[in-house]
Amino acid sequence: MVAHRDGPDGSPSTGDDDLFNTLAELDGVAGVGPSAMESLYRCAAAFDYLVADRDGLLAFVNDPYLATFDRLDGECGLRSDSARNIVAHRDGQDGRHGTGDDDPFNDLQELDSLPMVGLDTIGALYTCAERVGVVVDWTPPGTTQVLVVPSLEALDGALREVVLEDLWFRARNMSGAVSPEDVSFSKAEIYYSGTKVAGYMVEFDALQIKEGLDDGTASHFVKVSFLLDDYFRVTATHLSEGSGTVTP
Numbered sequence: 001m002v003a004h005r006d007g008p009d010g011s012p013s014t015g016d017d018d019l020f021n022t023l024a025e026l027d028g029v030a031g032v033g034p035s036a037m038e039s040l041y042r043c044a045a046a047f048d049y050l051v052a053d054r055d056g057l058l059a060f061v062n063d064p065y066l067a068t069f070d071r072l073d074g075e076c077g078l079r080s081d082s083a084r085n086i087v088a089h090r091d092g093q094d095g096r097h098g099t100g101d102d103d104p105f106n107d108l109q110e111l112d113s114l115p116m117v118g119l120d121t122i123g124a125l126y127t128c129a130e131r132v133g134v135v136v137d138w139t140p141p142g143t144t145q146v147l148v149v150p151s152l153e154a155l156d157g158a159l160r161e162v163v164l165e166d167l168w169f170r171a172r173n174m175s176g177a178v179s180p181e182d183v184s185f186s187k188a189e190i191y192y193s194g195t196k197v198a199g200y201m202v203e204f205d206a207l208q209i210k211e212g213l214d215d216g217t218a219s220h221f222v223k224v225s226f227l228l229d230d231y232f233r234v235t236a237t238h239l240s241e242g243s244g245t246v247t248p
Helices: 002-006 023-027 034-046 051-061 069-073 080-091 108-112 119-131 157-175
Strands: 145-149 183-193 196-209 218-228 234-245
Touching: 023 034, 051 108, 051 119, 069 080, 069 119, 108 119, 157 183, 157 196, 157 218, 157 234
Parallel strands: none
Antiparallel strands: 145 183, 183 196, 196 218, 218 234
């Protein structure tokens, strides 16, 4: 890989460099196969190169309803001590989430620094987070900047109109939410390539199954996401598991 990238002179950043343009080109290098590609992916994630995936993974491990010990230990295939250390760090000394001593993960280095957590564990977490729909990298090719819009009121007029008059109804239909109040805007992302808008992502939270509403316990939520091109046309949709608390 290094020889291919650096060219015949073996020195980086010279005129004969041959940078990789596609994953197929990388996969075509002698000795590079699925195992090497997976290792590169995990290493790139650990060194914070996969920004969109990184944010999704951190959202997953910081969510006490999604990343439970049972899920990490079972479905995700982590070692029991790895899963226990992740949950213990996140939930703090009292062992309960949602209290003042919680210590959510701020970056992958913090996660990687835990005992019994390394590249293999992070790779397994990525796979598990992707399976439950948290890690989804929809960043359009050529994106140089991502602007996150956290509220409906902060959207510009055209995108807000699309959200209210089209996407909100699609989100309700996709989620199966019974009441209009069960679907709420979560966030939007605006992707820029230089100064030009390259696309949008709009995400909704939807209450799919109402359980335990009398005592305000966690109910089953889903996240509905839409990828739009720069003309506001929907190019992809995604429905993933979420979590939330309803206070009567």
